[in-house]
Amino acid sequence: MTIECPVVTFPEREKSVGWRSLPEKVWPTATFASIHMKKTKDIAILGATGQVGTPLTRSLLREGHRVRALVRSRSERNEKLLAEYEEAGAEIRLCPEMDDVSAMARELEGSETLIASVSATEDVITRLEPIWLQAAMAAGLQRFVPNEFGAHTQNLSYGDGVLFDHKKRLHEKIFESGIGWTFFYNGGIFDYLLPNLRFFEEVTTFGNLDLPIYTHQIEDIGRFAALALTDDRTLNRCVQMDFNHLTQREMLDLVGKFWPEEPLVYKHYSSPYIIKMKSEAGDEVSAKKGAETDQERWGINYVIYVAGKLAAFTDETLRGSELYPDFQCLSPVDALRDPAFFLEAK
């Protein structure tokens, strides 16, 4: 089915000064240490070689935790990274049968926490994660960290997006199981949410331009998740990273400020279009990056840019900035002025 995309261009954008109030943060120069990080933890991780899993695994190792990476196979694709982890002290466990509860439980024995940071497909969330949850229970683990790392699923309603519905059903299973849990929410990864040229070749905006967008750089997400997911205070809590937020209108101002001479094409998808696509888009995977189907992706866009539910601060949610007030993140301002980030796709 072809649906006409209502493209709106922004040749003359209204100026807003919102970005001026953003704090200009600097790159951290040293590994973050805290009194809450003293105890070495035994962490098992699934998806250690993925987008989120790579900086998270590196950070866990850097912080001195005992890390066990469970992988389906070693291949040319992941060998270099797995060798790097081994060099840093990680144990690599080969688990070709990731859907076998007993086999997975054997590999998990001795760990305290299982973190899943695996491609978020329907099969992973609905079939495999419940098996990993059962295995974690059988092995006596204390904490299960499901595949989240995005919008605050706990604050969403069923129907907000198909992928989130799958994640919410998994949460129900986790609560029923009685295992300890932590749901980690980082808002959006810079690469997906700062309007940029990396994956879309146009500066793309969506829905309501004035909603706050919580967004962090992937390396910072990995570093922060390594702190939060080994912290006793976050057991049975959601953790919301809240170090950076800005509206899309402020992002557009930053783009105009830093790239005035750059011939950029602007594209905007309206809220009605996003709502229509959320129910009508199909199962193709047409985005340049990402494992989700088109319908799942429009569901994600709806949650972020129409419903304004990317981040949430419910009673059960701990704010990242309160847990670790000294944690330093790369700011959206610094990312957007960096040619290596903004113009990578050109």
Ligand SMILES: NC(=O)c1ccc[n+]([C@@H]2O[C@H](COP(=O)([O-])OP(=O)(O)OC[C@H]3O[C@@H](n4cnc5c(N)ncnc54)[C@H](OP(=O)(O)O)[C@@H]3O)[C@@H](O)[C@H]2O)c1
């Ligand atoms: N907030 C955001 O902007 C944002 C953006 C993207 C993703 N996310 C979220 O972040 C989480 C992790 O996503 P990601 O992008 O980091 O994933 P990813 O890069 O696609 O993950 C790849 C990793 O998952 C493993 N894997 C894939 N399928 C598997 C399976 N069936 N069984 C076991 N392992 C499997 C791979 O192992 P092999 O090496 O064996 O292939 C690899 O280690 C997801 O919950 C996703 O929704 C958030």
